[in-house]
Amino acid sequence: MFISDTHLPQLLPAKAYSDEGWYKQECEKVFHDAWWAIAFSVEFQNDGDFLTVDLPCGPVVLWQRDGVIRAFLNVCAHRLSRLTSKTKGCCDTLVCEYHGWEYAASGKTKRIPDAPSFRPLEKDGLGLRPLCVEVVGGIVFVSQIEGSPSIQSHLGQEETNRLCRRDRHPGRVIYQADLDIPVNWKVLVENNLESYHVGFVHRATLGEIPDGDLCTHKIIPGGSMFFGPGSSDVVSAAGRQVARQAHGEAESRYIHGIAYPTFMWTPEALGTSFQTVIPTGPKSCRIRWRILALQGERKRHLLNLLARCIAKVQAGFWRRVVNEDVEFLPSVQVGVESLMQPSEGLVSRREERIFHFQKWLANRIGYVKTNDFVGSA
Known part of the structure; x- marks a missing residue:
């Protein structure tokens, strides 16, 4: 279920996504002690x-x-x-x-x-x-x-434990990439914090927007979590079966977490994926992306090979999903850079993780929103 009963305001002004002065404030007050x-x-x-x-x-x-x-x-x-x-x-x-x-x-x-x-x-x-x-x-x-406050303090104990449980098993990196994207870093982060666009941008890969009753949002000390229904396709089902044989457990849900400002991770049945969004300017950023396939005992060669093969197929699927975002997000950047805007923007309940991210960022920057301006707190 969602946390809010109503829609929420867009807290950041449009200039936050392209202005040199705003970006300088982020470098001084947000990135300086980030993990x-x-x-x-x-x-x-x-x-x-x-x-x-x-x-x-x-x-x-x-x-x-x-x-x-x-x-x-x-x-x-x-x-x-x-x-x-x-x-x-x-x-x-x-x-x-x-x-x-x-x-x-x-x-x-x-x-x-x-x-x-x-x-x-x-x-x-x-x-x-x-x-x-x-x-x-x-x-x-x-x-x-x-x-700096430890990364564990951002994650909270429960999510720290979730990550550390996966480190009990050996693993092998099956995919790594650094992708440069011509958009402000927040455009990319906020895109990952909502499922509202799934039924439109990702209809060919992810299908329809997930039922809100099957989705759960959770706020952690320095970020937020999304829990939704896992995929029921043949490859995912096979991956869960292999994970149970190799590790005695298998994550069946889709989980996405963020620790502010830009560390995002997804624990899956056969591995862990993380993305770090690295700002490279007020209108550009880079995704540093890694996918790890968990492995069982060394002697279980065939099972480990099967786990890597399935994980690579799934990695290929997620590359297609990310590429769909990468192709579309420059259009979002064009919109937020427009000198004229139709409104201040609006955040739905389904997008409420964006509101919490913006609230955290606004507090770090020292800016507050009133009805007619964004000024120094």
Whole structure:
């Protein structure tokens, strides 16, 4: 069931989806202490494995050494060049591609070419800027601010437990992508927080809009959840059967969660999918998407192979669904950028998760809506 008995107001003004000044406020007050889901921990198979990603705070490198995943700003301490332009790799030391400065697992300098010319600087006098890392449910999160409220505090205990239960089983990443989309990040997030558009944009893939009596919304400490009917097609049914044999349980519902500002996840019978929406400007963003297939005991080779095959078929289906959104959402961006608007907008009960997201964001920004303006609180 839905939480609200009535429709709700659109809390954010149209300019929030394209204005440079508004985006600057978000960078300063929303993104600065956010947790960004970057990868599954199983992507770091070997000692020395690293991967890079660009976040609103700057370029970031995640690097596993001695069994610990650390994160640093991907910027050399010497002349502030990007340290490595590789998207992933494996190395014993991080080496700057510009002047060859080398860094140890601690982030301290390990070797400086022509070191005497930097006198009286000591060898470990400069180093990389460390970032905070948390691993929850096998998902690696990064935050630029030490002491930020933990990702668990956003999820709440119940949803943290739901993610962590899935980490009890081994897994394999079967799909990963970074998709650039020419829309404001909130356009993409809000699209994922409502099922109202399903019967129109996704009629060919998802069918009709789900019955409201079969849908449940739930507010968690730093986000919200959607619970709806699961798919009854042959592939999904087979996936649930394989999951029961491999793990003794199978999720039969469709579940979608968000931890603000942009971490979204879907636990499924055979795996876990997550998307992080990374803002790249006031009118652009990037989806970082990962899908993990859960595996059973190593000796159950055939069952694990079957699980991966079914999970890949399902991943292909969800790629089609996401592509339908990606093709349509630029039209939404055109609308919110219009200099003239027919109204302030309206949010239905079915879209109420958007209202709660906007309320959270407005509080972080420090803006309030009255009948005739949006101003500073």
